[in-house]
Amino acid sequence: MGIIFKPSLQNEPIVRLKDPSTMNQPINNIFTIAQLGNEVLRQQATEVKNIQGDECQGLIKLMMEAVSEAGGVGIAAPQIYHSKRIFIMCSKPNTRYPNAPLMPPTAIINPEILHYSPEKIKDWEGCLSVPSMRGFVPRHNQITVRYVDQKGLVQQKELTGFIARIFQHELDHLNGITFIDQLESTKDLISELEWQKQFASA
Numbered sequence: 001m002g003i004i005f006k007p008s009l010q011n012e013p014i015v016r017l018k019d020p021s022t023m024n025q026p027i028n029n030i031f032t033i034a035q036l037g038n039e040v041l042r043q044q045a046t047e048v049k050n051i052q053g054d055e056c057q058g059l060i061k062l063m064m065e066a067v068s069e070a071g072g073v074g075i076a077a078p079q080i081y082h083s084k085r086i087f088i089m090c091s092k093p094n095t096r097y098p099n100a101p102l103m104p105p106t107a108i109i110n111p112e113i114l115h116y117s118p119e120k121i122k123d124w125e126g127c128l129s130v131p132s133m134r135g136f137v138p139r140h141n142q143i144t145v146r147y148v149d150q151k152g153l154v155q156q157k158e159l160t161g162f163i164a165r166i167f168q169h170e171l172d173h174l175n176g177i178t179f180i181d182q183l184e185s186t187k188d189l190i191s192e193l194e195w196q197k198q199f200a201s202a
């Protein structure tokens with residue numbers, strides 16, 4: 001089912017995964033997404049120079065498809081083996097995040113956080129690169145962000161709550177950081193199954 005691996009797309013370099021061990025596997029297989037322990041998740045991603053170019057636009061399209069198939073609310077380019085400063089936010093309620101707010105899928109390019117509210121709140125996060133686990137992660141509740149959108153326009157916004165949380169989680173991926181690194185205690189890490197039992201219907 002993976003759109004990445006349709007033969008018609010395989011001639012385009014941008015849609016080919018760079019890790020040979022994951023080639024020719026469908027995107028809805030969790031292992032097509034870089035998993036914790038893969039070096040690409042620990043690299044500092046590089047700035048995108050040509051936003052209108054085929055490479056950037058193709059990567060955005062690929063990431064939108066990948067996150068939709070995987071049922072995520074966000075995905076960062078390193079998670080599909082491209083160490084570039086791009087992520088997608090696409091919050092909507094689904095089985096992984098039943099209480100997520102609805103927002104249109106949005107490409108965030110060369111993002112930065114200009115201001116953080118002092119207070120942090122803890123809430124549950126999962127990650128497509130850390131399957132079967134959930135962490136109770138402290139994040140700043142309100143942030144002022146600046147990024148370039150898919151059309152190349154600079155955007156500045158205030159984000160709060162769950163959307164601010166996604167932004168911070170995905171920006172961390174561009175800096176080689178996972179949610180596990182942000183935990184206050186290993187006791188704040190639990191299994192996905194246990195999380196479903198205890199919190200999903202809350």
Ligand SMILES: [Zn+2]
Pocket residue numbers: 126127128129169173
């Ligand atoms: Zn993640």
